Amino acid sequence: MTAAETGRTLRTNRSAVAHWISGTPPAPTTVPVIVEALCRLLGRSLSAAEIGLAQLASDDLISWDADTLAALGELGRRDLDVERRQALAVAAYSLQALALPGDRWWAHRAEKSAHPSGANGRRVGRGDLEAVREMVAAFSRIDQRHGGGHARTAVVQYLITDVSNYLHGRFIDDHVRNDMFSAASELAYLAGWTAFDNSEHAVAQRYFVSALKLAAEANNPPTAGHALRGMAYQAVDLGHGAQAVGLIEAAMEGKRYSLASSRERSMFGAQLARSQAAAGRHKAAAAALARAESDLASDRSRTEEPGRLFIFGEADLTFQRAYTLRDFGDLHGAAREFRRSVRIRNSTAFARVHVVTLGELASLQVRQGAVEEACATWSRALDAMDGIQSARTRRVASDMRQALSPLRRRGIRAVAQLDNRAAAYLRDSV
Template sequence: MEQQRTLVSSDFDHGAFSVAALRWFTGPWDPAPPPATGRRIGFADIEEIRQVTSAFRILDNRLGGGHVRSPVVEYLHTHVGPLLRDGRATQQVRQELFAAAADLTKLAAWLYHDLDRQGIAQRYLIQALAMARHADDHGLGAEILAAMSQQAHYVAQAGQAVDMARTAQAAARRAGLPVLMTECEVMEAHGYAAQEGGARACARALTRAEAGYDRATTAERPPWLDYFDEAYFAAKIAHCFRDLGRPVEVEEYARKSLRMDPTYRRGKTFNIAILAMSLAEQGRLEEAVEEGRTAVDMAAGLTSARVYRYIRDVLGALGPHAGERDVAEFMDYAEERLPALRVRAARP
């Protein structure tokens, strides 16, 4: 239990992702030998893990990481872990088992990331990457590397975000998944957007991503890539323009991103929030307050530190106009609906 507390409170290790990415390509990655003891497992066991993972992912998108983290970690360590250690299976089944475990482990990482516990989230991502390699699944490896890129961007490691995105592209190329390549290219663009002087490199990466988008969306994809559609792509582009400080383009793509599946409640909250920010930065205060109220209402009930960060950013964008009655009323409203934000401290 003491080790668990240490891991949960640990910090993001700035060098760990680079080492993990290098090992992805260079090894050694000797496959784990089939254990001599334990019960026989088959494809039915793997399908159960995939269905449970899918159900947890739906709940995460609707409720936020705080509501889902404990049962996911419990299931991973008490059910999936013993199968990996002790289950007897053919090599094919064992590879599929590692792939299913990698996907679930990536979800566990994302739940901790959503709660802003970045150190343990990073460790779960590294473990998920190792599992994907044992499964010899380059596509899933690319997806995990792209997640590493996003986390690196979130913790203000823009250079590392670019490196992870480019490594992810190499894995996606081996997997032959065009939609995954598009995702990795837009993640590369996002990393450049956060770098000083990175606007041109960002534009080049976005051009590559957009050029391959049509081909990407018509190709077959694995179930764990179902979320990537036109709305998700638009949201990623909006985030790039947000980092570049171009609110007009942010608004254009943020509005496109709202044509998304409504079951992705947390993602839609993000997208409405960045739309509100872009409107505030353009001086369109009435519209910004209206969208901000919608984002606050959607955030209520979500246990997500990332959502609270987006709401704080909306308040920050409106801060210079705090003397305006509508803006002041919105700040009071946000404080009432989301008291944990302590939004008064963010006012100028």
């Protein structure tokens, strides 16, 4: 929700706000409006509890205190239902949901792992767990190659049917139970990531919250940190740098960082650097970047790593370094790092981020006056867009057309051809 949209919503609900200020409790449906408006006004995350409205908060899909499995199931059902999905799609991305719960909440969720409630479902063993892990890995690779528009529905369907049945089942032991909840967390994260890639930000946020809750109930701190990293990535992409810093700093607290592999630590540190840079904290960003580089260089190859970390390596650290330098104002350095990330990345397995990187590089080249070089880079991006369904790659194409707009009137053939290709991609990828 933009500031303008928040203002309009507040004006529409001004009577509820006025009654609340005067001491009359607002209707539950207006609580998110009031909290969100205060978040925007104060420029920081708030929860309904902090302003005394916790009991009236109505969105159980994003509530920290709602039952994890019930909220996840309802979210998935709404997401898959054509009519109900429309209402979910127009919901606002919420800054109030970025106010993380306190230590007591984490302790309570960990207790569920230590003393799981009884279940009457099917017997769940390690073979079931391995099947879920294989499906998560397969869906993750499809997302990286073809974008969030491919298989998103299949991810959600699998999450709220097969995986949900496992989560309600009778586990052979607590280890399998916690590992299954961790795998479900990674799948909920992927559901959020595909929604984020489709620019369905309110939906994505709700899946990320579910992923964090599942990881907490699995008592798996690094997986919880991974969910927080996704929330931070989304926040900084939407322009909320300060909130992103808070989220990724939480991912790097205590066991979420100390129990993570060196590569996951590096992923967290790279995200912290980008978030700090977006918030204008250049010194802190430089320190975070150095820490991320050190973590990735650490020789801990014998440590078993979660499968989710296949997405992160030197190319991705370089990618985040480029964003950090860009926000420092070092356009030359940022272009150099984007160029290096393109060069060292597997552009087939990671086609979507390859396109995004080329788009960022071309935008910097235009800003530096290298129009011909930018056109060549954008042409490479269009070549790589084949088979990708992603709002972020569509944004590359639309940014390309906007940047080329002043040049189209000059009748330059290469520019006209590039513009026509971008227009065709935008038309055909909807």
